[in-house]
Amino acid sequence: MNAYIITIGDEILIGQVMNTNAAFIGEKLSYIGIPADYMMVVGDDEEKILTEFKRATELADVVIVTGGLGPTHDDVTRSAVCKFFDTNLIPDGEVRKNIERLMQRRNYPWTQAAENQALVPRKATPIHNHHGTAPGMWFEENGKHFCVMPGVPYEMKAMMEDFVIPRLSKLTHGMIIRHRVLKTTGIPESFLAQKLGDVDGLTKGARLAFLPSPKGVRLRITAQALTSEEADQKLDEVEKRIREKADKYIYAVGEIELEVTLSKLLNEKQLTLAIAESCTGGLIGDRLTNIPGSSTFLLADIVAYSNDAKIKYLNVPASLIKEHGAVSKEVAEAMALGVRKTAGADIGISVTGIAGPSGGTPEKPVGLVWIVYADASETVSLKFNFGDERIRVKERASQAAMELVRRKLLNINLAEQLSTD
Amino acid sequence: MNAYIITIGDEILIGQVMNTNAAFIGEKLSYIGIPADYMMVVGDDEEKILTEFKRATELADVVIVTGGLGPTHDDVTRSAVCKFFDTNLIPDGEVRKNIERLMQRRNYPWTQAAENQALVPRKATPIHNHHGTAPGMWFEENGKHFCVMPGVPYEMKAMMEDFVIPRLSKLTHGMIIRHRVLKTTGIPESFLAQKLGDVDGLTKGARLAFLPSPKGVRLRITAQALTSEEADQKLDEVEKRIREKADKYIYAVGEIELEVTLSKLLNEKQLTLAIAESCTGGLIGDRLTNIPGSSTFLLADIVAYSNDAKIKYLNVPASLIKEHGAVSKEVAEAMALGVRKTAGADIGISVTGIAGPSGGTPEKPVGLVWIVYADASETVSLKFNFGDERIRVKERASQAAMELVRRKLLNINLAEQLSTD
Numbered sequence: 140m141n142a143y144i145i146t147i148g149d150e151i152l153i154g155q156v157m158n159t160n161a162a163f164i165g166e167k168l169s170y171i172g173i174p175a176d177y178m179m180v181v182g183d184d185e186e187k188i189l190t191e192f193k194r195a196t197e198l199a200d201v202v203i204v205t206g207g208l209g210p211t212h213d214d215v216t217r218s219a220v221c222k223f224f225d226t227n228l229i230p231d232g233e234v235r236k237n238i239e240r241l242m243q244r245r246n247y248p249w250t251q252a253a254e255n256q257a258l259v260p261r262k263a264t265p266i267h268n269h270h271g272t273a274p275g276m277w278f279e280e281n282g283k284h285f286c287v288m289p290g291v292p293y294e295m296k297a298m299m300e301d302f303v304i305p306r307l308s309k310l311t312h313g314m315i316i317r318h319r320v321l322k323t324t325g326i327p328e329s330f331l332a333q334k335l336g337d338v339d340g341l342t343k344g345a346r347l348a349f350l351p352s353p354k355g356v357r358l359r360i361t362a363q364a365l366t367s368e369e370a371d372q373k374l375d376e377v378e379k380r381i382r383e384k385a386d387k388y389i390y391a392v393g394e395i396e397l398e399v400t401l402s403k404l405l406n407e408k409q410l411t412l413a414i415a416e417s418c419t420g421g422l423i424g425d426r427l428t429n430i431p432g433s434s435t436f437l438l439a440d441i442v443a444y445s446n447d448a449k450i451k452y453l454n455v456p457a458s459l460i461k462e463h464g465a466v467s468k469e470v471a472e473a474m475a476l477g478v479r480k481t482a483g484a485d486i487g488i489s490v491t492g493i494a495g496p497s498g499g500t501p502e503k504p505v506g507l508v509w510i511v512y513a514d515a516s517e518t519v520s521l522k523f524n525f526g527d528e529r530i531r532v533k534e535r536a537s538q539a540a541m542e543l544v545r546r547k548l549l550n551i552n553l554a555e556q557l558s559t560d
Numbered sequence: 561m562n563a564y565i566i567t568i569g570d571e572i573l574i575g576q577v578m579n580t581n582a583a584f585i586g587e588k589l590s591y592i593g594i595p596a597d598y599m600m601v602v603g604d605d606e607e608k609i610l611t612e613f614k615r616a617t618e619l620a621d622v623v624i625v626t627g628g629l630g631p632t633h634d635d636v637t638r639s640a641v642c643k644f645f646d647t648n649l650i651p652d653g654e655v656r657k658n659i660e661r662l663m664q665r666r667n668y669p670w671t672q673a674a675e676n677q678a679l680v681p682r683k684a685t686p687i688h689n690h691h692g693t694a695p696g697m698w699f700e701e702n703g704k705h706f707c708v709m710p711g712v713p714y715e716m717k718a719m720m721e722d723f724v725i726p727r728l729s730k731l732t733h734g735m736i737i738r739h740r741v742l743k744t745t746g747i748p749e750s751f752l753a754q755k756l757g758d759v760d761g762l763t764k765g766a767r768l769a770f771l772p773s774p775k776g777v778r779l780r781i782t783a784q785a786l787t788s789e790e791a792d793q794k795l796d797e798v799e800k801r802i803r804e805k806a807d808k809y810i811y812a813v814g815e816i817e818l819e820v821t822l823s824k825l826l827n828e829k830q831l832t833l834a835i836a837e838s839c840t841g842g843l844i845g846d847r848l849t850n851i852p853g854s855s856t857f858l859l860a861d862i863v864a865y866s867n868d869a870k871i872k873y874l875n876v877p878a879s880l881i882k883e884h885g886a887v888s889k890e891v892a893e894a895m896a897l898g899v900r901k902t903a904g905a906d907i908g909i910s911v912t913g914i915a916g917p918s919g920g921t922p923e924k925p926v927g928l929v930w931i932v933y934a935d936a937s938e939t940v941s942l943k944f945n946f947g948d949e950r951i952r953v954k955e956r957a958s959q960a961a962m963e964l965v966r967r968k969l970l971n972i973n974l975a976e977q978l979s980t981d
Contacts, residue, residue: 150771150780152596153739154587155815158579161601166575175573176608180582180599183769187597210750211770244927244945245748252750270949291772293952348576359576414863420849421842424863428841429951431917439869442835442845442861444854448903452860452873482869496852530850 140311142168143177143199145191147206147216148290151180160205160295167299170318172311173201183207188219196283201307206290208273210252217276220287221260224278228258234265234274241272263287266302270294275302284310316363317370321381323388324355324397325542331356334385341380345373353534354397355390387551390542397541398426404548405436405486412544413482414440415453415474417465417491418508422537439482443474453477464503466491468520471509479513486547487513490540492525494532508536512543519543519553561732562597563589564620566612568627568637569711570603581626581716588720592728593735593784594622604628609640617704622728627711629694638697641708642681645699649679655686655695662693684708687723691715696723705731737784738791742802744809745776745818746963752777755806762801766794774955775818776811808972811963818962819847825969826857826907833965834903835861836874836895838886838912839929843958860903864895874898885924887912889941892930900934907968908934911961913946915953929957933964940964940974 144164150156158180165175176199181187188207195202207216221227235257242253256272259265266275266286271294278285286303288295323331328351338347342360350357358381362373382389390400405412414423414437424440427433443449446465450457455473463469471491479487492508499505506526512519521543525535546553565585571577579601586596597620602608609628616623628637642648656678663674677693680686687696687707692715699706707724709716744752749772759768763781771778779802783794803810811821826833835844835858845861848854864870867881876894884890892912900908913929920926926948933940942964946956967974 149769149782151583152586152599153590153782154583154585155739155741155780156771157583158599162572162575162578164575165573169574174603176603178573178579178601182597209770209772211753241947244925244947246945247748247751250750250754252753270947270952293774293949350576416842416845418849419846420854420858421837421845421861421863422849424837424842424865425840425846425954428839428843428863428865428915429954431950433841434865437841438866439873440842440863440865441873442842442849442863444845444849444861445859445903448860451902452862481872482866494849529852533846533850 140173140200141176141198142173142201142203143195144175144179145188145195145202145204146178146180146290147183147188147204148180149182152182160290160292163292163296164203164205164299167304168201168203168307169316171304171308172315173307183215185215185219185222188216189223192219192223192285196281196285200283202283202285203303204285204287205295208287208289210256210272216287217260220263220276220278224260224262224280224285226260226262229261230257231259231265231274233267234259237268237274238272266298268294269297269301277302277306315365315367315370316361317367317374319360319374319378320393321358321360321378321389322355322391322393322395322397323358323385324390324538325546326356326385326388328356331358331385331388335381336384342377345377347377353531354538387546390545396426396429397538397545398430401541401545402427402430402433402436404545406432408548410485410548411436411438411483412486412488413438413478413484415449415478415487415489416440416442417444417449417474417489418494419490419533419537419540420444420494422533423488423490423540426537426541438484439478441478441482449474452481454481466493466503466507466509468509468511468522471511472513472518472520475511475513475518485514486544487511488540488544489513490536492523492532492536494529495527496529506532508532508539510536510540510543512547514547519547521553561594561621561735562619563594563622563624564598564616565589565596565600566609566616566623566625567599567601567711568604568609568625569601572601573603581711581713584713584717585624585626585720588725589622589624589728590737590739592725593732593737594728595737604636606636606640606643609637610644613640613644613706617702617706621704623704623706624724625706625708626716629708629710637708638681641684641697641699645681645683645701645706647681647683650682651678652680652686652695654688655680658689658695659693687719689715690718690722698723698727735784735786736788736791737782738788738795740781740795740799741814742779742781742799742810743776743812743814743816743818744779744806745811745959746967747777747806747809748772749777752779752806752809756802757805763798766798768798774952775959808967808970811966817847817850818959818966819851822962822966823848823851823854823857825966827853829969831906831969832857832859832904833907833909834859834899834905835961836870836899836908836910837861837863838865838870838895838910839915840911840913840954840958840961841865841915843954844909844911844961847958847962859905860899862899862903870895873902875902887914887924887928887930889930889932889943892932893934893939893941896932896934896939906935907965908932909961909965910934911957913944913953913957915950916948917950927953929953929960931957931961931964933968935968940968942974
């Protein structure tokens with residue numbers, strides 16, 4: 140079995156929007172052993188779309204289409220689909236209810252556009268859209284599976300997870316490909332490679348890829364086998380050998396963010412956290428509050444961007460800022476202790492640094508960041524340089540601050556400097 | 561004239577690498593008036609590559625191929641090209657010199673692989689590679705222009721700028737295509753379409769696309785003309801007609817975020833801002849501090865996630881929370897007034913809501929968010945429902961809060977409810 144992915148949208152052809160949808164779909168299909176042999180982008184042009192539909196069903200067993208399902212004039216996918224399958228549009232009660240629910244919740248009046256969105260091709264099984272008004276469509280004809288989804292990434296992703304992948308999984312027999320990602324942070328790629336040593340000895344027939352990013356290095360293991368149990372067993376063995384050499388750097392298995400791991404740890408240990416941010420500007424709080432249930436442990440995050448705010452909300456002595464500067468070990472420690480005390484939390488962390496592009500000096504260059512961890516019994520202060528790109532400095536600093544807490548909670552030795560690239 | 565872009569590489573088909581090359585090439589071609597009508601990705605498979613070459617030359621005047629030119633076993637593009645053009649490989653002195661230069665600079669010994677890379681198809685004009693060993697190739701046959709480049713982005717980009725674009729520009733006899741994006745927020749796509757009315761009357765020969773996202777709807781205008789001045793003038797005219805109908809929703813021209821617009825406005829008016837966040841968890845602060853110079857106006861961002869933090873840092877009366885709940889107009893107003901006063905800022909804004917997935921009730925469902933703006937003379941409170949997806953709720957709430965401040969600063973009528981999809 141193979142697949143042909145079609146992305147519809149002029150904005151991709153002119154390079155304005157990256158084709159992240161095709162990448163996501165290709166990845167998900169590869170996991171269930173249906174390789175995408177083709178990825179095509181065409182514009183919002185009915186004739187070209189129809190030509191592509193025809194070619195796709197000739198070359199592949201599974202066709203996945205995204206984009207062009209909105210309510211405006213430039214969205215032509217649905218009418219092209221009707222022509223291609225020689226079918227007409229009929230109202231669908233469930234789809235209409237979903238649209239009504241969304242419109243009501245947002246206090247929008249019912250419009251002709253909404254009425255139109257509730258129509259579905261007669262030959263299609265509608266795919267429920269939890270996050271938007273345009274339903275997906277699933278066709279089966281001549282042994283081919285043909286799926287159409289909206290181009291809005293989170294709407295499409297939910298449909299893939301909930302409907303498309305479960306349906307397609309049932310169709311594949313034979314060779315199974317499985318991937319597993321181990322996420323590390325606090326160690327640069329070259330150091331991690333050195334620690335792991337001989338790759339063939341680690342993988343023994345599986346494959347290993349190093350995928351570096353500002354948040355850390357992802358290790359992707361790929362194994363192939365006749366059954367998923369066998370493939371998983373291979374992955375288990377490789378993971379075990381990797382952990383023997385680099386366990387402490389691994390904060391998650393799978394595409395899980397550090398904030399998820401940290402939230403779980405804090406909730407398990409029933410500890411509360413308070414944060415004092417300066418150069419990260421709220422990013423740590425934002426990342427932690429992306430996780431449902433973070434209200435159980437996160438009491439407050441004080442973004443004390445000005446010196447006055449550091450004094451007022453965190454009780455940092457003005458004299459300390461005057462003497463050492465806002466970006467200093469002394470002020471960072473006072474911030475962590477201050478936020479821990481004022482918020483009444485078990486753990487206080489602070490981040491203060493120079494994100495740039497301006498504000499650097501020879502002694503305190505752009506990229507310099509102090510991160511402090513404080514609990515009832517100890518205070519740990521670490522100094523970093525995260526480079527000269529503002530957004531990367533924020534990203535790396537937020538990652539290092541959370542990793543510091545994770546390592547403290549797990550009693551992991553901090554002798555080695557934390558780093559995130 | 562039109563183009564067909566082919567990207568070769570298994571890593572793209574499995575979603576491991578984003579197809580940034582096609583986006584770059586599509587954008588560059590659009591600027592010189594050669595629209596990319598197709599973007600295709602195929603794997604490192606000679607047969608599939610040959611099929612694609614054939615189709616591309618049938619459907620387009622210009623074919624641009626990247627990827628699969630490296631020295632390893634899985635790079636099959638060059639041999640496919642030779643078969644397609646029925647030609648053989650011959651050594652090229654200039655190409656060899658370039659490879660020697662690179663190898664010497666990196667202190668690498670001369671290898672068989674290097675010798676092999678110095679071969680070029682007899683029918684091709686080699687394209688010099690300043691940054692790597694694999695040369696590009698340029699073919700002209702039967703009136704078609706066929707270009708093959710390495711997949712390494714910076715190697716490809718240099719070849720595009722130095723060789724491909726200058727060559728192709730001569731062929732288009734001046735037809736220029738220009739795009740302009742107007743970013744709107746606070747109005748759903750269908751309402752915006754209604755306000756703009758008849759699209760043909762607006763565009764008069766140009767094209768208009770609606771691109772919705774959780775942060776708002778982007779309007780992309782595309783105009784074609786003989787000179788860039790003429791195209792820009794067309795864009796100006798369409799923009800003017802759009803602004804006559806929907807000016808107040810437009811916060812930026814081009815791919816600029818709302819936080820950039822707002823930062824500029826606050827700095828121009830020399831006003832300071834303090835934020836009290838609850839459900840957005842630091843996202844507003846994070847977004848604003850992504851902008852260099854935000855320290856000039858942003859005094860503090862208090863993420864008061866717990867009730868105690870609202871009382872302690874923002875002076876919200878405990879009785880108010882007890883009586884109305886943390887997500888209420890009353891508490892939202894107390895938060896905005898509280899942060900404005902404690903931080904000593906000109907403007908205070910607050911956000912409190914239920915991001916979900918739990919915590920909702922029939923009276924206060926998940927997605928309910930109160931946003932308040934307070935300055936010395938007035939307090940404005942708005943109630944929203946941003947749906948049931950946690951990250952989207954945060955994203956939409958952060959956008960609406962910033963948009964509320966923008967509209968207040970510009971004295972834009974707030975009678976219509978703000979919305980962000």
